Amino acid sequence: MNKVDVLIIGGGISGLASAWWLARSGLSVEVWEAGERSGGKIMSTRQDGYLTERAASMVLNFRPEVAELMREAGLESAKTARLPGAEARRYLLHKGRLKALPMRLGSMVVSPLWSLRGKLRLLAEPFIFSSGRSEESVSEFITRRLGREVLEKAMEPFVAGTLAADADQASAAAVLPRLMALEQRYGSIGAGVLVNRVLRRSTASATDTFSFRGGMATLVEALAQAPGINLRTGHTAQELVREREGWQAVAATPHGQRTVSACHVIVATPAPAAAALVNPLDKELAELLRGIGYAPVNVVHAGMARDAVGHPLDGTGFLAPKGESGTLTGNLWMSALFPDRAPPGKVLLTSYLGGARAPKVADWDDGRLVDETFRTLRPLMDLKSDPEMVRIDRHCEALPAYHGAYQARMQAITARLQHIPSLHLEANYRGGVSVRDRLVCGHAVADRILGAQCWPSVERKRREEAQQSGTKTAYSLESMDAALE
């Protein structure tokens, strides 16, 4: 039977990131992916000269671990930054028209998008002393602190458009942990931001927004091919058996069953698949995982001639509040965001439909999805013709909805896992859905595994690296000596 240090089940970004941090330290890692390719939801496709993204289309980074991974995985030179104009504006669908969202407090004060009452309510935030109930929803937290208008014109469309969630049900502690931490620490979000600015601490602002020249697939492909990672596609994990020292795992493969023994196992699948795997080990844990809901999202990519779009496309795209749009939650102007997303003279517009707001879209056929998308886009963006390229990506379980008493659920999951220390659950229902969060959580689980026991292979690798850097120092000293002679 094959033996590895760590077996990872699920070859999406969560599994691959964990694998990368572990292999880099010298552990032997095998990744089982049920599908025929790695990357999970993330996939970039070239079609008729357009580059489309099935799920994540960019990374918003402010974490040093992500910068470290980019550097060490040799991905810096493959990155592509946002086009300069794209940083200028974001739009909001408001009263049937696209309105530029104010990006700074100063511009908000003069923006016609906000009523005088809404502006005064926002400015009163530092003087709000009420505290919320535990497990407050996003709607409750934002309305209590910043007022109803901020909820309706900023937070609700943000939560629907980026998390496919419903602000009335989403847990504020799970979705907005940094804003809640500011309130807890400073008594006010505004005061907290101000104190952090004055002290020059890291603020909530993203410092680096990027994709890759070949699309987000570049990231998952680079991780999957990194030295020390043994990726096996077409391997569906079926059974996990606890042994005296570690695990025995069984996968169904196109060539029959494969069994591997491992010291640690990371289950990096969506929650329903994780629940099925852990059910024989811990029924309570499986029940907690089964209770995590998912919302469907359909992505409609449209390629068009530039002159068929009347809108200047001077920004990243727009978000649509629920009062304005029943099914379409947002639209990204991909060709305005990153270079080479559309052929010269063409544009690529990517729309997101569904989420918790409209789960019914999961049942819609392609024709209905395209009709609904263009019925919404045509008047808003002054579209003068039909698209020359359409591609539809469907996710029946797009994102975990961080709904209800989510923090309590996560704490209960963590408590159950204390009894099974060599089993780890690492996917986007824990610690954030963004690619940044997945890379950071992968780093954290690798740290926990590395610290859990003494790993001879890790010690060996450290010694070799120390020797190599010693040799390099010796060489450079020698060359300095030589230069002095």
Ligand SMILES: Cc1cc2nc3c(=O)[nH]c(=O)nc-3n(C[C@H](O)[C@H](O)[C@H](O)COP(=O)(O)OP(=O)(O)OC[C@H]3O[C@@H](n4cnc5c(N)ncnc54)[C@H](O)[C@@H]3O)c2cc1C
């Ligand atoms: C439409 C959309 C747009 C998004 N946009 C952005 C964005 O712009 N920026 C951003 O940061 N994030 C974005 N995200 C979020 C991000 O893409 C996802 O959260 C992330 O890709 C999920 O990765 P994962 O590895 O946790 O899960 P997955 O990608 O779902 O990977 C899990 C893997 O496990 C495998 N698996 C399941 N069961 C088994 C089994 N029994 N054995 C073996 N393998 C198994 C599956 O085949 C799958 O490959 C977006 C998501 C969506 C849906």
